[in-house]
Amino acid sequence: MSPMKLCVPGERLCSTEDCIPGTGTYLRHGYIFASLAGYVLRKNEGEELPVMSVVKETETQLLPDVGAIVTCKVTSINPRFAKVHILYVGSTPLKDRFRGTIRKEDVRATEKDKVETYKSFRPGDIVLAKVISLGDVQSNYLLTTAENELGVVVAHSEAGAQMVPVSWCEMQCPRTHAKEFRKVARVQPEYLQA
Amino acid sequence: MAGIELLSDQGYRLDGRKATELRKVQARMGVFGQADGSAYLEQGNTKVLAVVYGPHEVRGARSKILYDRAVINCQYSMATFSTAERKRRPHGDRKSSEMSLHLKQTFEAAVLTQLYPRSQIDIYVKILQADGGNYSACVNAATLAVIDAGIPMRDYVCACTAGFVDDTPLADLCHAEESGGGTSLAVALLPRGGQIALLQMDARLHQDHLDTLMEAAMTACKGVSKVLDEVVRQHLQEMSILTGE
């Protein structure tokens, strides 16, 4: 990479006529300004204009956003919902834990009324979920697993072994061969590394 | 008896500066590993440590949550050894609560809080040594820490004080000058746009003098911003060399 241009917050980068504002920038009076200290990145993403963004060496703080796929860990369960800690947003680890909730009706897309949370998650499971709302006064982030690709990816049996999925709703312990119910995700290769 | 002469006829101040000259400002970013952002800044003999955490989930009362932007939480404190007289400084005394509030207001104006709704950003500043201009040193240090944390800001916030002695505005007052009477005005400025994030003055000043004093304080702020800019660029460069390897 050629030596990239450094920029500092408040620096004017270019006019909106030349670029589309990306991350680490903001718009004012028709100009794009940097809001971070970092390097200016100009990328053509097939649009008419290149996207102007500012990137930092160290990953910037991300917050779970609506629609984002997050990786979380189940902390507790009750008949109505499961509580989770959000660990990753996409592939970015969060420095801080954010709490989220998967309500019973958001566990799967079909037969919503027959869902039992105990048969879907267990504390300690690692779950892939999608943010559906930032929540309100009573609740935190609301998450959903109502997609085939979402659900439990890693779970441990009572014996302590990591279980393998056997169907979309069951997982088996390799040691005791006991089967446990889970809302299992059909893990796509791109998520595997996480 | 005869008080101290704050400005000599030759135009030199107590410590040898001229009226418009700032104290030496030195700073470093990223001094703490565990925090999201941190900075240490010396403005003359005033030394400040600023640490930033966040944005993270709102802690404590959920009622604080703002749905359209992040909450900025500031805490200002002074070390027991920060002044000439060693003194226990309990948290939450009037002076530091007020200072905390001022810092909060300043940064709410500068940080792009709407990018992080429902979250909280903590800014902790500690005065390690106080020699006048505490507020401005805190703001300057916190700016660097926020930048270090990678929290988007509109612009730097640069703060500086200015005082008024013998009809001459003095920039960046030291402790002796602050306590030597006269009015002191603190301005926090977004230097590029020239917007004022906070303006504070707690003594009387005649209206006619306000403009010149503001002018002096703003010029001083711009002076500070140059120094901060330097520090940030230097830091970026160092970081890129580190990561480049």
Next chain:
Amino acid sequence: MLKSKTFVKKTRSGGILKVVREHYLRDDIWCGSEVCVECKDESPVLEKDPCMESSMCTFPHYLIPDTNVVLHQIDVLEDPLIRNVIILQTVLQEVRHRSAPAYKRIKDAIHNKEKHFYTFTNEHHRETFIEREPGESANDRNDRAIRAAAHWYSKHIPDSAEIKVVMLTNDRLNKEKAEQTGLLVYRCDEYIKSLIANPELVDRLALTSDEKNEITSSKILFPEHLPLSQIQSGIKSGKYIQGTFRANRDNFLEGTVFVHGEGDESTEILLQGLQKLNRAVHQDVVAVELLPQEDWVAPSAVVLQDDGSKGEDEEEEEEEEEKKLQTKQVHRDSLKPTGRVVGIIKRNWRPYCGMLTLSHIKESTRHLFTPADRRIPRIRIETRQAATLEGQRIMVAIDGWPKNSRYPRGHFMKNLGSAGDKETETEVLLLEHDVPHLPFSQNVLSFLPSMPWAITEDDMNRREDLRHLCVCSVDPPGCTDIDDALHCRELENGNLEVGVHIADVSHFIRPGNAMDQEAASRGTTVYLCGKRIDMVPELLSSNLCSLRSNVERLAFSCIWEMNDNAEILNTRFTKSVINSKASLTYAEAQMKIDDRNMNDDITKNLRGLNKLAKILKAGRIEKGALTLSSPEVRFHIDSETHDPIDLQTKELQETNSMVEEFMLLANISVAQKIYDEFSECALLRKHPSPPPSNYDILHKAIKTKNLVIHTDSAKELADSLNQADIEGFPYFNTLLRILATRCMMQAVYFCSGLDSDFRHYGLATPIYTHFTSPIRRYSDIIVHRLLAVAIGADSTYPALMDKHKQAALCNNLNYRHKMAQYAQRASVAFHTQLFFKSRGILNEEGFILFVRKNAIIVLIPKFGLEGTVFFENKDKPSPKMTFNEEVPTLTVEGHTFNLFDRVRVTISLDASNIQHQKIRMSLLEPVIPGVSVPLPEAEPEAKKAKLDR
């Protein structure tokens, strides 16, 4: 920004505090010399060819004095001959710390462009800054810093310029060290003596205690002063008391220490005898120790002057006097707390005017100097020009007062002119009363409007046009600074409209400029006999601001609507333009009113005013306003020689009182208005009611006449004064009023935000200010400005609204007013002397005003002159005298003198002491053998005088 930084830690103990301060060292401080090529100084101060011809330094050179030289030899440094001096910052700071007056003077010298004094900020210069070494005292460090700076200079100034740097110090150690490093160093006196151009400068050298060539054999006369630290701890523990020393004007062996107590309380401690006074000089701040109660004494009523021509060794006589003073038996009640001075906290010396008393030894260079102010002790000075200074008024500064010297030591500063000369005496009078009287500087004059001046269109638009009104002014004859004018007219509704128009001085004097500052510092115009020291330049005082007749002038008007009973229905203030129709004298105005044939507008105007004034006055008296009296004298001055040819007491006419009434009314109205608008920063004037003890003398006095006087309130006092009359003694009432006047407090200016008591006792009004004489009083200018802001006619400025600045201004104004009064009295006294000098001896009738232990004070109504008749005489045995303090009476050889007794005295001028020429009075009647003087050959003289008239 060229800043190089090093840190210096300065610890300052006193409590355990560690103060860390930054100290920036710079490389952009220039040397200030014209010859220097390195420094980028735009306007160098030091000249290229510094020329001070000295026999020791034959080359061009700059001087660097050390702190002590600046402190002690400021008189020399101020001489125009001394130029191109480098004042180091170290020196300046030390001077500032040690002596405020010296600091001010050296600063003045630095500001004077002609002097080429340059301040070198050595403490912040990278190459001249030095750090204090461990174990080094602050003084030593400073000395070293001075040497370092001198060294730098000698290196820095290019050799080609051939200018050397000469350091001046009186400190031997410092000198030696400097010499070691190869600097040119001289003692200050050495150097000054070597100056070729001006041998006279040597006299101005202050004698420093460093010179040990004093006669050490002489005995120690005074107890040692305690060191300051001991005094401070003593004051803290209550052992000593701090106060201001005030010498007694009449008795050089006595003084009081005025102790400021908490709040308004303040006490006085009496000091008696040279030992107890212990070298305190008038106005010094001293520490005193109270004596045990059994040693307390009463203030002596003896008048004692140190005017004997005693030499140094003739102190025995004085001791006797002291004894006499102390052994007198006094009533226990009159004992006052008595103490002795243990140390001096702060000297308050200033240059003193006076005359030289030549030493008996012809060749001697030491002489005694007698100050004009009797409260100041005589000062020993050294001069070689004694012969030329004899009979001249000179100025002398005190350098110190060693414990083995009867008199303080000082040095000659300036020759004012020959004594007795009117110019010189006036100069002395002004100097002694601290009246700024130099001509206005160019800087001040530059703020005058350019002539020809005319009222502009703009002025007209902003102001109310009152030119059509029939305005006139009434003033004393010969008055050129007319600041008030009046009008009165009938309105359509039958009411009267009365206007007071005051010169709009604040239009010309804008806040903050040099003219304003000068006026603020002068505070007031000072009227002396035959001379006026203006507060504002003459162009304003006698022309542009003076409301002369038939010219258009700017005014500030106060206009009332009144009914026939002089009740105010409506008040308004406005800036205006007026055109006075007539400038009258009091007498002319009176004539117009009295002359029934006159019926022109002006006369009608005056009659209306007069009628209202009478009602107003009656109302005021009803409220308890006092009519007091003081003998005022007016001189008829010869138009050519300016010598007084006759003197008469001022006569008051109805018109005087008419003008006065309206001025009072205007002042009160304005005071109310500005206080309503600016309750925090209105400049007002108050007259506190006197404490009851002030009236003691009055009570005692009136008792002798079997009358009673009530002093509980102003009203009662006024009433009882009105009733106090004695059959066949018409002057008694006036005498009483004179006495009552002396009981009063001084009226003062103050800032309303810092005081709560606003009453004006004498005028019996709850609020008062000065508005009507802005040409001659600065207070009025401030009041004008306040009022202008209040009515929206002008804009405000910072200092106007700052109550602390206002208070400081008030202090100055009060001081200037007091001094102006004293100066005025002194001027009258001097002219009275001139008058009696030309008159010879006169015999007159007078009344006893006060009784003292050994004298009576007599008032001569004819001249309004007060004099003392002494019953003790140096060459005659003292008569038998008994003094009864209770009544008070004085019985001399069987004859008892009571207050108000009628006596006949001869008046003559005693010119035996040229400095204190005084009016001598001796008793003629009642005839007391051995005391009164025989009727001298005065009668023919008096007759002749009558013929002259």
